[in-house]
Amino acid sequence: MGRRYRWLRAEWPISMRTLGKRLKARPFGSDVTHGFVIDRIRDDLVEARYVERLEYTETITDPFGAELRFERVEFRQSFFRATAFGAGLEIRDPPRSVQPLMNRLSEATDFQVAITPHSVDVLAWAAKFQSASSLSVLVDSLQMNSLQVEEGVIAKVVIKGDRDVRHACSTLAHNRKFSLERIQLRLAKPNAGTVILSNTAAVTLNLDDPDDALLEHLRAGLT
Amino acid sequence: MSEFLDHLSANDNDIYDLLISGKQRLTESVLRELARDRGIFCSPEDDRDDLADYLSVLPHGFHDVAAIVQKREPGHRREKTTFVRLNTVMPVEELKAAAAEYAAAVMGKENVVYRPAAADGFVVNVVYDEFNRSRTRLLQRDRQEADIEFVVQDGQTLVRLPATDKAKKIVAALKENVERRRKATIDEEGIELTGLTTPEQRSKFFTRLISTLPKFRLRNVMSLKVSSHLSEDGEDDEALDLEDQDEEEAGAEMFAAVVHSMHLSGQNLVQSQEYKDLTARGFYITAISWRSEAEGNPPDIIQFDAGFQDRKRGTGFKYAIQGAFRAHKGSHRKTIVHVNDAEKTRLLALLESTARQVLTDLLAEAKEANEAVEGGLDGTEV
Numbered sequence: 280m281g282r283r284y285r286w287l288r289a290e291w292p293i294s295m296r297t298l299g300k301r302l303k304a305r306p307f308g309s310d311v312t313h314g315f316v317i318d319r320i321r322d323d324l325v326e327a328r329y330v331e332r333l334e335y336t337e338t339i340t341d342p343f344g345a346e347l348r349f350e351r352v353e354f355r356q357s358f359f360r361a362t363a364f365g366a367g368l369e370i371r372d373p374p375r376s377v378q379p380l381m382n383r384l385s386e387a388t389d390f391q392v393a394i395t396p397h398s399v400d401v402l403a404w405a406a407k408f409q410s411a412s413s414l415s416v417l418v419d420s421l422q423m424n425s426l427q428v429e430e431g432v433i434a435k436v437v438i439k440g441d442r443d444v445r446h447a448c449s450t451l452a453h454n455r456k457f458s459l460e461r462i463q464l465r466l467a468k469p470n471a472g473t474v475i476l477s478n479t480a481a482v483t484l485n486l487d488d489p490d491d492a493l494l495e496h497l498r499a500g501l502t
Numbered sequence: 503m504s505e506f507l508d509h510l511s512a513n514d515n516d517i518y519d520l521l522i523s524g525k526q527r528l529t530e531s532v533l534r535e536l537a538r539d540r541g542i543f544c545s546p547e548d549d550r551d552d553l554a555d556y557l558s559v560l561p562h563g564f565h566d567v568a569a570i571v572q573k574r575e576p577g578h579r580r581e582k583t584t585f586v587r588l589n590t591v592m593p594v595e596e597l598k599a600a601a602a603e604y605a606a607a608v609m610g611k612e613n614v615v616y617r618p619a620a621a622d623g624f625v626v627n628v629v630y631d632e633f634n635r636s637r638t639r640l641l642q643r644d645r646q647e648a649d650i651e652f653v654v655q656d657g658q659t660l661v662r663l664p665a666t667d668k669a670k671k672i673v674a675a676l677k678e679n680v681e682r683r684r685k686a687t688i689d690e691e692g693i694e695l696t697g698l699t700t701p702e703q704r705s706k707f708f709t710r711l712i713s714t715l716p717k718f719r720l721r722n723v724m725s726l727k728v729s730s731h732l733s734e735d736g737e738d739d740e741a742l743d744l745e746d747q748d749e750e751e752a753g754a755e756m757f758a759a760v761v762h763s764m765h766l767s768g769q770n771l772v773q774s775q776e777y778k779d780l781t782a783r784g785f786y787i788t789a790i791s792w793r794s795e796a797e798g799n800p801p802d803i804i805q806f807d808a809g810f811q812d813r814k815r816g817t818g819f820k821y822a823i824q825g826a827f828r829a830h831k832g833s834h835r836k837t838i839v840h841v842n843d844a845e846k847t848r849l850l851a852l853l854e855s856t857a858r859q860v861l862t863d864l865l866a867e868a869k870e871a872n873e874a875v876e877g878g879l880d881g882t883e884v
Contacts, residue, residue, distance in 0.1 A: 290778075312797045312798070313719060313797075333801060333832065334798065334799045334801070335799055335800055335801060335829055335831075335832060336799060336800065337831060337832075350799075351832065353832060378721050378722055378770060379719065379721065379795075381770055381773050382713075382719070382720040382721065382722075382770075382772075382773075383719075385713075385772055385773055386713045386720070389706075389709070390705075390709040390713075390772050391778070392773065392778075393773060393774060393775045393777070393778040394770075394773040395773070395774065395775050
């Protein structure tokens with residue numbers, strides 16, 4: 280299973296040290312249902328986790344109508360990295376909804392922070408990534424949406440190939456309007472595997488040996 | 503003679519207006535049913551207009567018309583709630599007497615029912631008619647209901663009422679009845695932001711309210727109303743510079759495009775860039791609707807709504823529980839459902855106490871800030 284990252288644009292009104300301090304004031308523990316666990320605070324970044332404990336009762340009815348009840352406990356964690364530079368907020372393996380995290384961050388900053396989606400041009404991002412990392416990168420799959428086939432008719436297309444598919448994509452599109460949603464980059468050794476970039480500034484890494492340098496290049500490519 | 507009858511009976515035109523206006527309630531199938539009740543089958547190709555047209559020329563007795571009017575009535579309207587606190591304990595007997603007095607005063611016009619409720623509470627239910635002369639003849643009377651609840655809480659009486667003018671009048675009348683008996687005035691306390699003058703403090707009231715609701719955590723803000731502190735009918739520059747005011751105002755109206763208020767709707771609005779830009783330009787929140795998730799079991803998501811009747815002055819706090827998204831297998835159901843009365847009362851009470859607490863805190867902070875500013879200006883004695 281790959282590791283996913285997502286970037287959101289955030290403008291922090293306070294310094295990272297202050298943010299760290301405020302998050303520390305809302306710690307997660309056994310006596311509270313949600314809070315933060317701080318991993319790292321630097322002058323320009325905070326790495327932390329937002330943890331929620333969810334308790335609920337699951338009811339299952341057996342074939343004879345008797346109810347079985349189970350008390351369930353779940354933990355939801357959102358790893359995030361707030362930075363004073365770059366995109367501003369990076370979330371690792373984001374849960375289905377990042378709303379709770381966003382609201383807690385808002386509360387910590389007295390509702391002064393703006394967190395907005397980041398949309399990127401995936402091809403430009405991929406190009407920057409390639410030139411920065413100087414790895415051999417192959418675009419072997421891409422997904423386009425809203426390809427205008429006819430007036431009022433659109434197609435969603437996934438293109439896969441054993442070589443660079445960008446040329447095939449432009450042949451298919453043939454001057455028609457479309458939006459590029461996702462591209463998959465295949466990396467040669469030593470980091471064999473795939474990197475999927477999406478236009479919502481999200482990345483899925485399926486690599487044998489992911490390293491931080493790679494991630495750093497991806498972050499740099501965003502801005 | 504015929505003119506006199508016109509006042510007492512409904513003619514075909516009145517019935518047509520009645521049938522055609524209630525698109526929500528009197529649907530095509532309801533109209534067909536009305537015809538079927540008379541043993542008439544209409545063509546399935548007739549549309550609503552044709553059906554209403556045909557039905558209206560049939561003979562209608564009083565009960566026929568009354569039945570249509572009843573069908574046409576909208577389902578119980580959900581008014582927002584508001585509350586006042588009276589700084590005294592009102593025993594049930596006293597309230598009963600006051601309610602009886604009120605009932606006698608409005609005999610024949612309003613239907614007053616009152617009963618004691620649990621835990622020294624008292625409920626007055628008033629059914630009254632509202633008239634709207636601009637509507638079609640058979641729809642001018644609108645039956646309204648106001649449920650007024652008195653709850654005794656730590657030495658004070660909390661009155662919860664619908665946020666309508668009529669309900670406020672009823673409460674004022676009841677209070678006056680009690681005051682007359684006691685020969686003493688009773689102080690009222692409500693949520694008013696008149697003491698908070700800056701846009702930041704006004705907005706803070708709402709952001710604190712949504713974030714400090716005990717046992718709840720904020721999930722989503724879907725609707726925000728913001729107003730500018732420079733909004734219309736500013737009472738700042740009254741009566742000064744009378745002579746050149748006219749000219750200046752005319753000039754301002756001619757050239758300046760001014761936004762006084764805005765209604766934002768969407769998801770996670772308090773995190774949006776737009777909201778941030780607006781607050782930077784001096785806009786503040788005057789109404790909000792948001793969802794919070796309950797802590798504990800079951801973790802339902804409740805949708806709340808709060809705002810002020812008078813946005814500029816920040817008076818007439820009103821609020822509502824719009825419904826709940828029930829927790830289901832670790833996630834939430836997609837449809838909003840009604841919240842039952844007991845739960846609603848609990849949630850409203852929570853909202854009230856939080857609003858009071860937030861306001862007290864903010865007023866204290868505002869006072870401190872003012873003192874700090876004054877101290878800074880004088881700067882000598884400290």
